[in-house]
Every structure is written in structure tokens, then in C-alpha cells.
Amino acid sequence: AERVLPFGPWLRLAQLRRQWKPHYRDNHLRPQTEFESLGAEVFRIEDGMERVFDRLHELFGIDKPESIEVVNRSPGPLPRLTNSDIRLVSRMYRGDFERFGYDIDAGPERDRAVG
Numbered sequence: 269a270e271r272v273l274p275f276g277p278w279l280r281l282a283q284l285r286r287q288w289k290p291h292y293r294d295n296h297l298r299p300q301t302e303f304e305s306l307g308a309e310v311f312r313i314e315d316g317m318e319r320v321f322d323r324l325h326e327l328f329g330i331d332k333p334e335s336i337e338v339v340n341r342s343p344g345p346l347p348r349l350t351n352s353d354i355r356l357v358s359r360m361y362r363g364d365f366e367r368f369g370y371d372i373d374a375g376p377e378r379d380r381a382v383g
Contacts, residue, residue, distance in 0.1 A: 275347035279356060301363040310368060 273281070285292045295303075304310070311320050321332040349357075358365065358372050365372040 276350060276353050279353055283356065283360060297360075299361050299364045301367050304367070312368070 282293070282297055286297050290298060309323065311323075317336045318332075321330070321336075324330040325332050362372065364370070
């Protein structure tokens, strides 16, 4: 059976590795503010992909898909975040929270799975 590192220890290890190698995990852990281009229009995934396709249609006449399929969804249970995990994520991504208008103090309740 495959052993999986619990989320909290994995997060701390990933943070350390990211300090040594900013491109660790193919940039998946880098703050999004490091990728933002001047004047870029930003969309939030939780607002739905429909907004993105509406905008692409408006700007370039690209046909909107009839439906948007969810792919590559992680199987299995969602990680459980402790208050310590939430504080670390808040520190790691403070710039993202501030730039993209997320409430840094509105994290999930202690030991609650998030998704």
C-alpha cells in the first residue's frame, strides 16, 4: 500500500523545498502574484469558468462550450486543515490574499475538510 504524508507535514516540507527551489513542483506552489502580468484581467476559479469563456467570446468571438467538464479531480478525501496549516498558508500566500481580494481571516474552521 502506498503511504501518503499527511497534509500538514507535506505543507511544511513543500514550503522548505520551495525556499530552496522556487520552481519546485513545476510552480504549482508559487504565489499567483508572481505570475500576474501588468494589466492582466484576473478571474477567480470559484466564480466559474463560464465568465472566462464569456469574456473570450466578447473579445475574440470564440465559441463558448455547451458544457465545461471537470477533469483531473483528486480522488479520495480532502485534506483536513488545522489552524496551524491555515496560518502557514496565510503567510505563504499573503500577497495573493491581498491582491485578489480574499479575506485572509476567513479560513475554514479548525480540523474541517475544505474543497
